[in-house]
Structures are given as structure tokens and as C-alpha cells.
Amino acid sequence: MSQIGAPRGRTCSRSPRSRTLRSVATLTSAVLAVTVLAGCSSDDEADASPAAAQDNAPTARDEVADGGTVRWAIDALPTTLNSFQADADGATSRIAAAVLPSLYTIDKRGRPQRNADYVESAQVVETEPKQVVLYKLNQQAVWSDGREIGAPDFVAQWRALSGRDTAYWTARNSGYERIEKIERGKDDLEVRVTFAKPYADWQSLFTPLYPKQVMGSPNTFNDGARTTLKVTAGPFLLKSIDRKGGGVTLTRNPRWWGQSAKLDSIVLSAVPRSERTAALAAGKLDLAEIDRSTAERIALALRDARAGRNGAQAALAHGPGSGTTPSKALKSWALAHGSDEKANEVRAARTENQRAIAQYAAAQDTLAGYVVRKSLEPAYTQLSLNGESGPLADERVRRAVARAINRQELAESVLKPLGLPARPPGSHLALAGQAAYADSSDALGDQDTQEARALLADAGWVPGGAARKPAGTKAGSEAEQKAKAEKGAGGSTDSTDSKKKAPDTASDEGLYIVGDDKPGDRRAVPAPVIGANGPESGTGILAPAPAAARQSAALLARAEALDTGTGSGARAGGAHSVVKPDQGMAGAYAPRGTAAPVTAPDAARALGKDGKALSLRFVLPSGPGSESLRAVGDRIVRMLDAVGIRTEVTKVSDESFFKDHVASGDYDLALYSWPASAFPATDARPIFAKPEPASDGSLLVEQNYSRVGTDRIDQLFDQAAGTLDEEEARELVRQADARIWAAAGSIPLYQRPQLVAAKADLVNAGAWGMAGPRFQDIGFKKPETSKGAERNR
Numbered sequence: 001m002s003q004i005g006a007p008r009g010r011t012c013s014r015s016p017r018s019r020t021l022r023s024v025a026t027l028t029s030a031v032l033a034v035t036v037l038a039g040c041s042s043d044d045e046a047d048a049s050p051a052a053a054q055d056n057a058p059t060a061r062d063e064v065a066d067g068g069t070v071r072w073a074i075d076a077l078p079t080t081l082n083s084f085q086a087d088a089d090g091a092t093s094r095i096a097a098a099v100l101p102s103l104y105t106i107d108k109r110g111r112p113q114r115n116a117d118y119v120e121s122a123q124v125v126e127t128e129p130k131q132v133v134l135y136k137l138n139q140q141a142v143w144s145d146g147r148e149i150g151a152p153d154f155v156a157q158w159r160a161l162s163g164r165d166t167a168y169w170t171a172r173n174s175g176y177e178r179i180e181k182i183e184r185g186k187d188d189l190e191v192r193v194t195f196a197k198p199y200a201d202w203q204s205l206f207t208p209l210y211p212k213q214v215m216g217s218p219n220t221f222n223d224g225a226r227t228t229l230k231v232t233a234g235p236f237l238l239k240s241i242d243r244k245g246g247g248v249t250l251t252r253n254p255r256w257w258g259q260s261a262k263l264d265s266i267v268l269s270a271v272p273r274s275e276r277t278a279a280l281a282a283g284k285l286d287l288a289e290i291d292r293s294t295a296e297r298i299a300l301a302l303r304d305a306r307a308g309r310n311g312a313q314a315a316l317a318h319g320p321g322s323g324t325t326p327s328k329a330l331k332s333w334a335l336a337h338g339s340d341e342k343a344n345e346v347r348a349a350r351t352e353n354q355r356a357i358a359q360y361a362a363a364q365d366t367l368a369g370y371v372v373r374k375s376l377e378p379a380y381t382q383l384s385l386n387g388e389s390g391p392l393a394d395e396r397v398r399r400a401v402a403r404a405i406n407r408q409e410l411a412e413s414v415l416k417p418l419g420l421p422a423r424p425p426g427s428h429l430a431l432a433g434q435a436a437y438a439d440s441s442d443a444l445g446d447q448d449t450q451e452a453r454a455l456l457a458d459a460g461w462v463p464g465g466a467a468r469k470p471a472g473t474k475a476g477s478e479a480e481q482k483a484k485a486e487k488g489a490g491g492s493t494d495s496t497d498s499k500k501k502a503p504d505t506a507s508d509e510g511l512y513i514v515g516d517d518k519p520g521d522r523r524a525v526p527a528p529v530i531g532a533n534g535p536e537s538g539t540g541i542l543a544p545a546p547a548a549a550r551q552s553a554a555l556l557a558r559a560e561a562l563d564t565g566t567g568s569g570a571r572a573g574g575a576h577s578v579v580k581p582d583q584g585m586a587g588a589y590a591p592r593g594t595a596a597p598v599t600a601p602d603a604a605r606a607l608g609k610d611g612k613a614l615s616l617r618f619v620l621p622s623g624p625g626s627e628s629l630r631a632v633g634d635r636i637v638r639m640l641d642a643v644g645i646r647t648e649v650t651k652v653s654d655e656s657f658f659k660d661h662v663a664s665g666d667y668d669l670a671l672y673s674w675p676a677s678a679f680p681a682t683d684a685r686p687i688f689a690k691p692e693p694a695s696d697g698s699l700l701v702e703q704n705y706s707r708v709g710t711d712r713i714d715q716l717f718d719q720a721a722g723t724l725d726e727e728e729a730r731e732l733v734r735q736a737d738a739r740i741w742a743a744a745g746s747i748p749l750y751q752r753p754q755l756v757a758a759k760a761d762l763v764n765a766g767a768w769g770m771a772g773p774r775f776q777d778i779g780f781k782k783p784e785t786s787k788g789a790e791r792n793r
Contacts, residue, residue, distance in 0.1 A: 050433030055373040056766035064779040073288035082225040086171040099232040100208040110434040110770035135191040140257035150188030156215035167218035201679040235776040246270035262779030281363035301367035373766030377752040378676040387708035398744035400455040411750035425748040436730035443741040466608025607644040619667035622651040681720035708745025
């Protein structure tokens, strides 16, 4: 679901299907997400609403004017228009959603819904001896060349994506490889798809659907569809791509059989995140995802407008002219009108200041014409714990890290200032509002400093352990025992010490969200309060705790309590694996320079084992980006410090962060995000799959960058994908999620905020949350004084 070096704007995903919860903005054409489960919750919770509602100015179509053009910001022009290629990005996804068939779309609760514009019905009509799905297509649905959408298009797409013909350069074939045959029904508008083995997520297939002209040959698939789409079938057509000017123009499709698009055209303008404030201030955009600082600037402009202050007055109140007092102004005037050498310098400075004031005033006047619409993205930010080697290869240490972190505090620090709900996700595989969402985090437990310390002691990490080898220290994880055996046989020594020499010093630099800048929090972050009255000292020596050992068994028992297949076989295959880099992922969250706590470590408090200090390498990109993520990283460092876990914050270049560190396993801790999907059995499996040996002797991690997985988790995903009983599938994924929590390879922290700037009169557009846009409904609201008149822009 991801790839290294993808264009900006992608979240860790590369599946191209529009089943994604949101096919626009920063999520990639493949934004795959996860849907379901949890372990310890009620049915009522599963039916709960999304954590945050949509904010897109919903308006009835008869109140929307016909005509006009919307200028919509994208991060960059798409490198390909083929959603099924590895370098497809958010722009690819947005174009495909507007101009190509989507058999199923995602609603505001993150659930797949049949798209009646293309499909009259779709259902499983046979289950024995094989699963058969019968599609009855809308008889009015036609491609832009006049040919009806039918069985030949389904056949061509299946053959291209099945994986059987290696001449097709496909990014992923999940689901298509399960198809045995596709047949025409009574006519081309009936399509019978027979599966070789049952496939629960069949609704994820054929979205987007490309014409047979694209899928019919490797040449048109690999090269032809990268730069143009000559035949389409959506409410809009692809008119042109201006590589030099940085724009993609979509125009109303005259052959569209559904409700006509309200807009004449949509222009997708390539505007980097760092330039969006200026573009909005210049009035060059109508719709754009923004960061927190831009949102605050717009909010300030709106407050000024409501208070009756124009831009010039605003500049004097809080802009470039706000620091000029009467006395300073008088002194500056006197110096500028003097005759000494300094007069020319002062006059130049006054001219520059006046120009800055004028620019700020004009910008504020323009920004007052926008509103900020906000919701939560269908994606969550997580802390990844690399279980390949080192201290985190021991599941007790991973669990200690998890129990040291106050997820609620972290979520509140990011979302509460934005006025968004701040409830940490309870599932790796679903978000609140989706049909199978439930909170399985109890399989691991909430923040508990004493439990974290007990787990560390049980793993042999005790005060003073760095200076001496404690008698009776437990051996730790199976991976550590293997490493010691290899070392005794002449193997190389662990390189952890060589990696961890940098002092744990504070940093005041910013953060970076790989592939996607996000809202930043510029405010100072106070130290978190851990425990009743602040950080606990914990100076007493903690011997290996029987309670911690019991907890380890209890955690697995909690997961197994949800598992219909409990027993010794369920534990097989849980050993940690050493892996080599696979495809990395773009669009990932990560801070750039989280400040480490500036404290004088107490020698009696520092934890160690067998002469080694307990220290984890927190690898962060060094490019500019989100201050809010720096705050999150800083808080995590302090929380870990409170239980005796030291961190070494290492900043690396943006280009190497995933490719050379996360994907290759050269890190202990990292912050990045995963998108959510309506089809977790298919889409989430690569994220949590146990690494497997490749033919060259290396190990394939797919997208499991924590390197923590078990055979049982894989089995549960496979079973969920292979059952046609929806409730059974959700229960199986729920069991898998509980085991993922218990393994403590990744810790979901909070749903990502979604902030969108929109012209005040632009409706049916904004922060869609889990859903995607309905392009034909986007438009400008009719003037209140003449609702019957059409608006031309």
C-alpha cells in the first residue's frame, strides 16, 4: 500500500481503488484503509457515528447555480493517470473519481455504497460450488465515445490486474487474482464474475473502471494512460493537462446520463502546501487543503471583517504595522527627513514597511472571503515500534513503551486546539462510524507508569543495569536468545551501541509529514503530567516482576478470548523477523526534530541490562513541516523518560527517512500515518503481515514496517477475506486487531485533522471526512436575493 519516493500528498498507500474512504486531497489513489473491529465493546459502539461530522456546506441542487469554475489545489501534477500504477498519487485519484466509473463509493460513515449511476444491482447469486457475483449495469451508462459500458471492460481490467501477465506493470492485484472467469450475461450489461475461491471484499473491485482501450494491452496500460485518457465516463471529461502552467482542466461531460454537473469546469492547480497561504491571499484558489497556520490566518481575517476592520486597519492591529508606536513613527519620520547618511537607509526601510503593510492589508481583505471547513481524515497517526532487533524485539519492552504513553493526552494536544473531537482510535483496522468499528485497545491496556516499569523489570531492564550484569536477569525475547547464540558462535556483535552515541538534546526545529504537510501547532508545549502529580521518580530498584510475567500471558489470553481458534496453534509463528527493505511509503507522518527532554539523568534511575543502557533511537525527518508533530514527538519522549526509557532523537533528510530508515528497519521509533479502508481483510493485511522469506533469502515485509507479526494474525485476515458472511468477517478482523494490539508493534494515537479553505459561497465542497466528493453537486450557491437566477462566474 505504499511506495518509496512517491509524489507529495500521498499517505502510506498505493492501492488505486476508489474504495478508499476519501479519494481526494492528500490520500493516494490507493489510500487503503482499514475498517473494522475491536475487541471489547458493545454493538451500540459499532454503530456509533464518525468521530467528526462532514463539513462541506451541504446544499440542495436547486439552490446551486449552474456554471462557473472551481480552482482546486493539488500538491503536484500527476505523474500518471493510471490509478493502478505504483506512482499514482492523490491527483491521479481525484481525476479518476471525476472522470471514470466507480461501481461503489464510500459514504460519510466509511461504508461502501453501490453507485446507481453505473450499477443497477450487484449481488452474490451463487456460493456453491463457486462464488458468483452478478452485475447489472445501468443501461444508460456509456463511455465518452458513445460505446456502452459492459462486460468487455470488466474482462480487460481483470486480465490486466490478475497478475498472470507480467507485461502489465501493476502496483497491486489484490482480489483480481481470485477471479476464475468473467462471462457475459444475457447481454453486455450483465456481467457474471466467478471466483476461484470466496472473496468477501468483491465490492472493492472494478473501481475505478478503465475502458478496454486502456486495459486491453500492456502498451496502453503501461504508457498510454500515463499522460492522457481519451475515453472516460464520468460527470466530467479530462480536457487538458498544462505541464508548464501546472494545471489540469476537467469540463462537464455532455454525454453524462446522470444529474448534470453544476460547474462548467474544474481546474486542478498544482500549488505546494508551503505556497497555499500566498495563493489564497492572492485569490488564485477556491478550494484547498491547508495547515493550521493558514487556518488561523483566515480565522483572523474573518474576525477582523466581523469587527468592521478592513485590511489596512488589520495590518496596524496585528500585521507588519502593529509594532509601530506613535513615538517610533515620529522618530522614523524625523530620521527619514534628515540630512545625514542614515536618512536614505531609513527612507528605504519605511518604503519597505509600507509595502509590507499594503500587501498584508490586501491579503487580509481577500482571505476574509474564505471559510475554514474542518473534519477528521480517514487516517490515523501511529507510533511504530521496530521489533526486528534490539530492546524492542522483546514484546515486554514494546508493551512497556505502549503503557508509558498517554494516547488521550496526545490526541487532545493535536485536535483540541482545532475544535475537533480528540478520542484516540480504538482499532488499527477501522475508524469510528464504520460498520465494524470497536475498541480493542483493552487487549494491551491504558497508560500505566507502574505497569510499564514492571514490564521493563521483567525484561531485565533495571536501574544500574548499564553498569553491571544483574544476577538472575531473564534472557528476554526469543530473538535476543538467538542473537546471543549467534554471537557465541562467532557472529558479529550488535550494532546498537554504535548507532546510539548522540546525546539526548532538545531541538527547536520543525516537523515534517512525509509527502503531506499538515497543520502545525506553534505554541509552546508544557511537559505532560504523568501520574497523579507529575513524573514519578521511581528510584527504587525493580526486580523482575511476577506480575509482569502474568500480564504477558494475560494479554494474549485477552486476544484469544476473542478468537474462535484458541490454543497453542494460535501462538505459532510469532517470532520477530529480520527484514530487508521492501517498498517504502509516502504521505507518512513524521516529526522533524522532536525536542528531547533536557534533564540530568539520575544514575540510579537510568535503566540498563547486561552492561547496556536502555535507549531507543527516534528517527525523524529533518525537513520543514508540522510543528504539531514535533510537539507529539516531544511529549512521547517525556512520557518514555518518566518510566526510565531514554530516547535518542536522530534527524535525517526527508528523502532518506522512509527509504533508508523506516523501510530498511534502521530505527526504533517513528511517527507516521496509515489510511483507513472499507475493506480491511484485503487492504490491512500487508500492513500487519508477518514477514516471509523471499527466494533470494531476504525477508519481505510488505508494508509491515514494525516487523512485528504472527502466523495467527495472517490466518485471521485470510479467513476474513474468504468468508461471505459479513458478521463472521467482522468478528475475524476484530480478533486480528486484538492480537495486533497485544503484539504492540504499532500504537494508534489520533485521527489526522482535515482543514480545508473554501470560498464562502462554494457549496457541497470542503472537509468530506470519510467520504469522497460528489463532483456533479459541487458549485456556487445562488444569491439569496435571486435564487431563481443562474449564476455565471
